[in-house]
Amino acid sequence: MAEEPTLHLVCGKIAAGKSTLCRRLAASPEAVLISEDRWMASLFEPELRTVEDYTRYSARLRAAMGEHVEDLLRAGLSVVLDFPANTIANRKWMRxxxxxTGAAHQLHYLKISDATCRARLQKRNADGGHEFQVTDEAFDRITGYFAPPTPEEGFNVIVYSED
Incomplete structure (x- = not known):
């Protein structure tokens, strides 16, 4: 018997390891990975120049993907949503x-320090294998919006930390 369809969400700063974890979660049977970075690069790469551009196009992508994600969950598939659950507003949409759909959910919170994320980001930028290059300035700006999940939000949280 198949497992209950589950929506897997990820929360963590830039370069915390969200996409790596998502690929691992999606390796399970009857799971589909949907990557914001992959879709954003394919659809909007020439237009993505600022944090404001990202915010605008990410909202458009969420609007387009929501019903699709729900359809997949209703069809009995688990969805690994590699979109950052980094703000209360994003998590509200994900909820x-x-x-x-009545699906189960898990919010995977990667509790990783800024120093570790910056080191990983610099390596990722140098390797050139990621869809987007992120500067230290952009890291600081985007991290300023980061809000870790709270118990009051009522998510099933799994915490991953450096400890």
Whole structure:
């Protein structure tokens, strides 16, 4: 018997390891990976120049993907949503996806220090294998919006830390 369809969400700063974890989670049977970075690069790369550009196009992508994610969950598939669950507003949208379908959920929180994330980001930028290059300035700016999940939000949280 197949496992209950589950929406897997990831929360963590840039270069915390969200996409790496998502690929591992999606390796399980009957799971589909949906990567924001892959879709954003394919659809909007020439237009993505600022944090404001990212915010605008990410909202468009969420609007387009929401019903698709719900359809996959209703079809019995688990979805690994490699979109950052880094703000209360993003998590509210994600909550709607599993609540609308009755699917289970897990919020994977990568609790990784800024220093570790910066080191990983610099290596990732140097390797050139990621869809986007992120400067230290952009890291600081985007990290300023980061809000870790709280118990009051009511998510099933799994914490991964450096300890």
């Amino acid at each position: 709607g996806l599993f609540e609308n």
